[in-house]
Amino acid sequence: MLITQPSDLDPASPGPITIAQPLLDHLAAIRADVLASLASGEPVYGVNTGMGALSKVRLTTDEQKVHQRNLLLGRAVGGPPWLPDDEARAVLIGRLRTFLTGDAGVSVELIQQLVAFINSGHVPAIPAGGAGSAGEIIPLAHAFGPLAADLGPKEGIALLAGIPGATGRAALHAARARRLADRLSEIGAGAIAVIGANRGPYHPLTARGDDVLAAELTRLRNLVGPEPDPRSLQAPVSFRVAGPVIAHVRRTLTHLEAAVERAFTGVTDSPAYLDGEFVGTAGFHGIDLAAHCDHLTAALAHAAEVSTARLHRLLDPAVTGLPAQLAHEPGPQAGLVAVHKRAVATSHALRRLTLPSAIGTAETSNGQEDVQSFSWEAVGGLAEAIRLAREVAACELLAVHQALALSKRPVPPGLQELLLAVANVVPPIEADRPFGEDLTRLLDSVL
Structure with a gap:
C-alpha cells in the first residue's frame, strides 16, 4: 500500500505500508520547523514542561532528554485482557495516519520506525479497557512502548495525543x-x-x-x-x-x-x-x-x-x-x-x-x-x-x-x-x- 496522502491509509486494509518520498520530504520540512521553534525555549506543553496538573513545572535540559521516554513508561498502567491482533494493528495505523498530517511534527525517523513496526506483523499488548482519561494515554503508552527507547523532542507526547486508537x-x-x-x-x-x-x-x-x-x-x-x-x-x-x-x-x-x-x-x-x-x-x-x-x-x-x-x-x-x-x-x-x-x-x-x-x-x-x-x-x-x-x-x-x-x-x-x-x-x-x-x-x- 503506497501512501501518498494521509487519507490513503485505511486501518481496515491489510498488507504492508510504504510512505511516498514526497510526503516524507514534506514531513521532514515540518520537523525542521518544529525543532527550530523549540530552540527558542518558549514553554511548550509536555515538551519542556510537565504534564496535566504539573504543566506549570519547567523542565531542565537534562530532564527534557528523558521526559519523552518517561511519558510512555509512566502511563503504561493497563493490563489484560488485551486487544485482538487486528484491533492492535488498527491502533498503530490510526496513529500513523494522524502523524502523516504533520500536526504532530514528529521526525521522519519515528514515522519510518512506526511503519516498520506495523509491517513486521508483530503487535504490542494493548489493554482493551481502562483508558479512563481525557483521551487514551494509557492504551497508547502500551501501544508505543516498543518505540520509547530513542525519542526526540515532542515525540513522546505526540505518541500519546488524541484518539487515534479509538478512531x-x-x-x-x-x-x-x-x-x-x-x-x-x-x-x-x-x-x-x-x-x-x-x-x-x-x-x-x-x-x-x-x-x-x-x-x-x-x-x-x-x-x-x-x-x-x-x-x-x-x-x-x-x-x-x-x-x-x-x-x-x-x-x-x-x-x-x-x-x-x-x-x-x-x-x-x-x-x-x-x-x-x-x-x-x-x-x-x-x-x-x-x-x-x-x-x-x-x-x-x-x-x-x-x-x-x-x-x-x-x-x-x-x-x-x-x-x-x-x-x-x-x-x-x-x-x-x-x-x-x-x-x-x-x-x-x-x-x-x-x-x-x-x-x-x-x-x-x-x-x-x-x-x-x-x-x-x-x-x-x-x-x-x-x-x-x-x-x-x-x-x-x-x-x-x-x-x-x-x-x-x-x-x-x-x-x-x-x-x-x-x-x-x-x-x-x-x-x-x-x-x-x-x-x-x-x-x-x-x-
Whole structure:
C-alpha cells in the first residue's frame, strides 16, 4: 500500500505500508520547523514542561532528554485482557495516519520506525479497557512502548495525543458492521420467504422521503422475490419492520464512518504545530466518535431483538405452516427451541451495552482533567455489539436454513448463494444434535 496522502491509509486494509518520498520530504520540512521553534525555549506543553496538573513545572535540559521516554513508561498502567491482533494493528495505523498530517511534527525517523513496526506483523499488548482519561494515554503508552527507547523532542507526547486508537478501531469495526448489515438483509429476506409474507411492507413507495429506507426495501424485495399467494394479509411485526430496522443500522453506520473520517481529518494532536506555532487543542475529547459508536451499538441491539423475535415466530407452526420448533419429528425431537433461547440470552447481553459511554465523567489529574467522553470504551462496546449481533444473526440463519429445508419451497434466486454457503457447513438437520457446533461454523465461514 503506497501512501501518498494521509487519507490513503485505511486501518481496515491489510498488507504492508510504504510512505511516498514526497510526503516524507514534506514531513521532514515540518520537523525542521518544529525543532527550530523549540530552540527558542518558549514553554511548550509536555515538551519542556510537565504534564496535566504539573504543566506549570519547567523542565531542565537534562530532564527534557528523558521526559519523552518517561511519558510512555509512566502511563503504561493497563493490563489484560488485551486487544485482538487486528484491533492492535488498527491502533498503530490510526496513529500513523494522524502523524502523516504533520500536526504532530514528529521526525521522519519515528514515522519510518512506526511503519516498520506495523509491517513486521508483530503487535504490542494493548489493554482493551481502562483508558479512563481525557483521551487514551494509557492504551497508547502500551501501544508505543516498543518505540520509547530513542525519542526526540515532542515525540513522546505526540505518541500519546488524541484518539487515534479509538478512531482506527472504529474504522475496522465499521467495515465489519457493513458486512454484517448485508447479511442481516439476506437473513431477514430469508425469514420473509419462509413464512410467505405479504410483500406490501417492502414496497419502495412506502419509504417516501427516506432514500436509505427505499434502498433497503428494494434490496429486500430483490432478495426475496415475489409472493403471489401470501399466507396471511399481515405477517408478524418483526417481519414487517425488517426494512426500517436494517435501514437504521445502515444509516447509523454511515454516520459513524463520517465521524471516523472527521476524527482522522481533524486536528487531534495537542499541542499541534499549526501555521508555525504550537497550539493546544481539544482533539482528544472524541465525543463525536463516541456518540456514533453508541448509536450504532443501539441500532445493532434493536436489530438483534427483532431478529430474535422473528426466530421465535419461525418456530411457530401457526406462522410458518411447518413442524413445531422446526423439528424433523416434533415431540421426540425438540428442534431449534434452544437455538432461540441462545438468541434471547445474547440479545439480553447486547442490550446491556447500550448505556451511552459519555455519561459518568470523573475528575483526574488533580482536577486538570475533569471530563471524559470514554471514546475508547465506546468503540470497545461497539466491537462487542457486533460480535453479539453476529451470534443472533447466526441463530436466525440456522432457523431459515432448516425452515426452507422442511418446507421444500424453492430458495429465492437472490438468496441461493447465501443458503449454499450455509449448506456447505451445516449438514441436514434430521435429529437433535449440539447445534452450537453448527452456529460456530456459520460464524466462522458464513457471517
